[in-house]
Amino acid sequence: MKFKNDNPVVLALPRGGVPVAFEVAQALNAPLDVVLVRKIGAPGHQELGLGAVVDGPKPQVVMNDEIVRAIEPGAGYLKAETSRQLAEIERRRRLYRDSEPPVDIAGRTVIVIDDGIATGGTMRAVLKALSRAGARRLVLAVPVAPTETLVSLKAEADDIICLMTPESFFAVGMHYRDFNQISDREVVELLRRAKGNGGRA
Known part of the structure; x- marks a missing residue:
């Protein structure tokens, strides 16, 4: 199986990416962890991403400079919204990991999984942050x-x-028979099961 001999780490974007990543981690006998990321939405249009905050020893803020220049949200708004998203990341970190440290990705093959991608802004921020964190x-x-989103992420x-x-994409949920929202409890349970199943660290 591809990547199985690379001693990979599987990272999921919660919450929706966790059930998908769980199955991949089991198949590869790989450790499963989450990469905590929050979109920084535009004023009055939260779905329009100005950038994203990605968790880590030093949380990274990755902005889409083109959209920021077009929207001109102001430094005060960006600071406040970044702080708000960092607080949510902290909440999820405590809930999902308790006191456990994140899986070390330095020098490793890292497989990043979500339940789907629309525009790719958040995923781009995640990939940039993981590259800076030392993923091989x-x-x-x-x-x-x-297709156009995948091309932009190459x-x-x-x-x-x-x-x-x-060809007709519209939204990720349109391509699932069941796209009910995953709960925090389900995320915690899948992470617990993955750890109990002994994926290689």
């Missing part, structure tokens, strides 16, 4: 995404695996 090889793996990942690239 970055593999982006998702079930579904538009510069950030060493490999991209995507099962479906529908």
Whole structure:
């Protein structure tokens, strides 16, 4: 199986990416962890990403300079919104990991998984942050995404695996039979099961 002999780490974007990543980690006998990231939304249009905050020993803020220049949200807004998202990251860190440290990715093959990608802004921030954190090889793996988004992410990942690239995309949830929201409790349980199943650290 591809990547199994690379001693990979599987990182999921919670919450939706965790069930997908759990299955991949089990198949590869690899450790599963989450990469905590929060979008910095535009004023009045939270779905429009100005950038994202990615957790780590030193949390990284990756901005989309083109959108920031177009929207001109102001330094005060960016500072306040970044602080708000950092607080949510801290909440999730305590909930998902308790006191456990994150899996060390330095020098490792890192497989980054979500349940799908639409515009790719948040994923781009994650890949940039993981590269800065010392990942040796970055593999982006998702079930579904538009072709143009995957093309735009090629510069950030060493490999991209995507099962479906529908011409009519619209939204990730349209390509699932069941797209009910995953709860924090389910995330915690899957991470617990993955740890109990003994993926290689």
